[in-house]
Amino acid sequence: MSLLTVEGLQVHFGHEGSQVQALYDVDLTIEPGEIVGLVGESGSGKTVTSLALMGLLDPRSSRIEGRAVLDGKPLWRGKGEKRTPRRELPMAMIFQEPMTALDPVFTVGSQLVETLRIRRGMGKAEARTESLSLLEAVGISDPKARMKAYPHELSGGMRQRVMIAIALACDPKLLIADEPTTAVDVTIQAQLLDLIKDLAKERGMAVLFVTHDLGVVSETCDRMITMYAGRIVERGPVAEVLASPGHPYTAGLLAALPSPESRGGRLATIPGRVPPPGLTIPGCVFESRCPYAQPECSVPQELLPLTPTREVRCIRSNELDFEGVAP
Ligand SMILES: Nc1ncnc2c1ncn2[C@@H]1O[C@H](COP(=O)(O)OP(=O)(O)OP(=O)(O)O)[C@@H](O)[C@H]1O
Numbered sequence: 001m002s003l004l005t006v007e008g009l010q011v012h013f014g015h016e017g018s019q020v021q022a023l024y025d026v027d028l029t030i031e032p033g034e035i036v037g038l039v040g041e042s043g044s045g046k047t048v049t050s051l052a053l054m055g056l057l058d059p060r061s062s063r064i065e066g067r068a069v070l071d072g073k074p075l076w077r078g079k080g081e082k083r084t085p086r087r088e089l090p091m092a093m094i095f096q097e098p099m100t101a102l103d104p105v106f107t108v109g110s111q112l113v114e115t116l117r118i119r120r121g122m123g124k125a126e127a128r129t130e131s132l133s134l135l136e137a138v139g140i141s142d143p144k145a146r147m148k149a150y151p152h153e154l155s156g157g158m159r160q161r162v163m164i165a166i167a168l169a170c171d172p173k174l175l176i177a178d179e180p181t182t183a184v185d186v187t188i189q190a191q192l193l194d195l196i197k198d199l200a201k202e203r204g205m206a207v208l209f210v211t212h213d214l215g216v217v218s219e220t221c222d223r224m225i226t227m228y229a230g231r232i233v234e235r236g237p238v239a240e241v242l243a244s245p246g247h248p249y250t251a252g253l254l255a256a257l258p259s260p261e262s263r264g265g266r267l268a269t270i271p272g273r274v275p276p277p278g279l280t281i282p283g284c285v286f287e288s289r290c291p292y293a294q295p296e297c298s299v300p301q302e303l304l305p306l307t308p309t310r311e312v313r314c315i316r317s318n319e320l321d322f323e324g325v326a327p
Pocket residue numbers: 013014022040041042043044045046047048049212276277
């Protein structure tokens with residue numbers, strides 16, 4: 001059984017009469033211990049997907065439909081099902097900017113201890129010992145001293161490590177990481193990616209890695225899902241997708257990656273932008289930006305198998321042959 005199964009996830013924002021749809025029938029599964037990259041440009045629906053899974057969308061201004069089950073527990077109330085209380089769900093999330101997720105007025109130690117007491121029911125002394133070992137597990141030296149530090153006293157990379165430690169305090173089977181390395185420099189980024197990969201391996205923890213950076217996906221993930229305009233447009237094992245992308249949008253993202261050959265020259269870009277939510281698109285959602293669009297693309301496209309391990313939402317994917325990169 002998959003660790004996470006999501007079926008027909010739809011998200012609408014706004015109030016009756018002025019609603020816009022941000023996600024369309026998103027289906028996905030994540031296996032235990034698997035690292036899955038969720039990629040796409042800004043506005044493609046990656047964050048809305050992860051916030052919906054975490055139960056962090058405001059129910060007063062959003063509506064979620066569909067079914068999602070994590071470790072046998074339903075995330076939302078379905079027919080004849082009860083919603084599982086959030087603290088009973090083995091999942092946690094880390095964000096792009098740890099300062100917005102960490103509480104500036106409490107020390108690192110008190111935030112860790114509090115999480116362990118609430119999520120794991122630990123007593124004070126046990127929670128303190130576990131906090132020290134979690135800080136050690138995320139590579140923080142002198143954890144005893146760091147317990148007493150306030151978030152603003154730490155570097156960006158260290159704050160991100162603390163946020164990972166707080167996430168681990170929830171003992172997650174699924175970690176959702178939303179652009180966790182975007183706000184740090186490349187050396188720290190590489191260290192944090194290695195840390196997340198190592199922790200996933202040691203703990204058998206699955207990771208949903210939200211990023212716009214295919215370089216990060218190639219280094220970190222086992223499988224990738226490309227999103228565009230609130231829909232999944234391609235998915236498959238990272239090595240296979242990057243070696244020969246099946247959707248013109250994935251191919252465009254890949255062509256926009258800086259490479260040694262592109263140094264000094266102009267980087268390829270995908271002209272245009274992601275359509276805003278709520279826009280009715282009768283045919284292929286990427287048609288208006290696609291250099292390969294043909295008259296047959298003006299009908300709705302389905303996510304169909306390209307190979308036994310891959311699916312693509314493009315009627316032309318069998319005839320198009322995009323250049324990929326060696327893994
Ligand atoms: N609370 C909201 N109310 C209305 N629209 C929203 C809300 N949150 C997100 N959206 C819209 O949903 C679409 C998908 O947004 P989302 O944040 O998931 O994109 P993303 O792929 O994660 O981009 P980014 O990398 O910039 O976060 C966007 O067009 C966004 O404007």
